[in-house]
């Protein structure tokens with residue numbers, strides 16, 4: 165592996181990296197003394213670093229290609245580890261029990277700060293599960309998903325502000341509004357697919373945000389709405405640490421509920437139609453599936469969860485403004501799904517945990533946080549493009565006694 | 569007897585191109601009818617027009633499902649055409665590649681099922697019974713088409729001939745009275761083609777479906793068909809029994825050449 169060819173390649177790579185990072189890593193303008201500092205030592209480090217790393221990189225690429233060849237050679241029947249765990253009750257149920265126990269114990273064994281972060285992660289799990297219906301199952305790339313999240317959050321903030329409606333009353337209303345807006349978005353984009361769909365949904369997300377930002381009389385504009393009450397429990401008032409734990413459990417229950425429903429939807433007549441729609445729209449219609457209906461149900465059932473979890477978000481932060489609902493939020497939600505594994509419920513959960521928790525715990529390296537994050541995403545897409553849990557869809561397994 | 573499919577004066581324009589020109593084609597109950605013609609003659613376009621994928625420029629598409637009055641289905645959405653009882657296969661195989669063989673057929677049952685969103689979430693007894701029935705029905709269809717051993721395989725892993733047959737199975741699952749097959753033997757070896765021949769006859773005799781097929785394999789067409797339509801440049805140039813078509817000078821000149829005699 166250390167022949168001349170390879171060394172030459174790595175040398176070129178390191179030159180290229182030195183050139184690329186030159187402006188940010190080497191040149192620094194010292195504004196106090198008004199002069200330019202040249203940090204040449206850094207250039208040397210980058211050169212050596214990228215020279216060595218390029219060998220590591222090639223090593224992994226080779227390994228990956230060897231793996232693919234092996235799979236092509238016919239040993240492809242090897243089921244992935246995750247799949248094996250999920251289908252072996254002996255391993256599956258005990259590990260599920262451990263996870264549930266951990267999830268329940270978590271707020272009691274960690275600080276309020278940690279609990280808060282975990283609640284945020286759970287919010288993204290739910291958002292990820294919701295968008296997974298639209299993107300993962302039905303194959304409709306939706307970049308405006310955050311709009312439904314905003315609808316839920318503003319529904320709670322405004323209904324509470326004007327009519328003093330409580331959290332638990334608005335929770336289903338938020339879900340219903342999410343579903344309604346899902347249909348509203350669905351209608352104009354019925355004919356669109358792929359990139360066109362992505363652009364129009366992106367526009368839709370921005371429209372909702374801009375309306376919230378500029379319609380002062382309705383949404384209080386950029387200053388947002390403050391003092392949104394946290395959820396209560398039959399009129400019972402919690403202290404701040406208590407309510408943090410309470411919201412955590414509310415989120416936990418909602419996530420379990422979402423998993424349950426999404427799982428059932430996926431393995432139903434409607435779920436099959438979504439997957440068929442993703443696979444081939446023309447054949448899907450020719451097999452008697454109503455394309456319009458199927459797309460609209462995907463949009464609205466996906467948006468329902470965002471509407472619902474938006475209510476929780478407003479109650480958790482007690483303050484919302486349009487800045488919480490930018491396009492970046494949509495992209496992060498999409499990243500959760502892509503990183504975790506498109507179409508896989510377990511993948512979405514892992515994706516959300518990694519994507520939300522990692523940046524929090526990387527605060528120590530705050531300067532390089534986004535760099536590490538970006539590198540991780542790129543590496544992930546190169547080496548595991550299917551996501552953390554490459555989705556081997558649980559297909560209906562026919563058994564002899566089903567013959568009826 | 570009233571034909572179950574009666575297409576009158578069908579014309580389809582793509583911008584300046586007239587892909588179909590005043591076609592009249594009909595299929596009677598229990599018939600196997602073939603539609604032949606050179607590549608680009610407009611055969612697939614004809615299928616797309618009557619199955620609702622394209623909206624024809626002029627003309628009428630009339631169907632008479634068994635026991636029902638004749639109705640005009642121009643402008644029906646493709647799924648409504650399928651619900652009305654026309655099912656088709658595609659020239660370029662369009663299976664749901666990442667679904668299993670069984671699931672592909674189950675999709676075909678979709679339009680004959682009822683379960684909605686509440687049924688999916690609550691899995692009430694009637695939904696569960698329906699799902700069970702669909703699995704059993706789909707498997708029964710796979711058995712008829714001799715795909716049962718592949719039931720749990722992904723469609724994309726099937727051999728080519730089996731993929732073509734799965735397309736037929738999936739179409740059959742929609743309970744059609746008329747099956748439209750677009751080049752079902754394309755890419756099949758002689759052995760597979762013979763089996764297909766048997767299969768199509770069996771479908772007509774036992775499953776009570778009539779068949780309209782597009783096909784280039786002349787041996788298959790001549791042995792199967794009750795009647796044949798020949799189109800060229802979107803126009804009908806001949807129709808008749810295989811015997812009449814074989815001896816029609818216009819057809820021989822325009823299309824068949826020496827192939828039939830060989």
Ligand SMILES: Nc1ncnc2c1ncn2[C@@H]1O[C@H](COP(=O)(O)OP(=O)(O)O)[C@@H](O)[C@H]1O
Nearest residue numbers: 582585587605606607608609610611612613614
């Ligand atoms: N969607 C379309 N847009 C424009 N032209 C089309 C379209 N579909 C088919 N055509 C044209 O119509 C003619 C007939 O095509 P087709 O029906 O596929 O022929 P075939 O008889 O080989 O199935 C061809 O010239 C084709 O280019």
Ligand SMILES: [Mg+2]
Nearest residue numbers: 611612613659
């Ligand atoms: Mg064709």
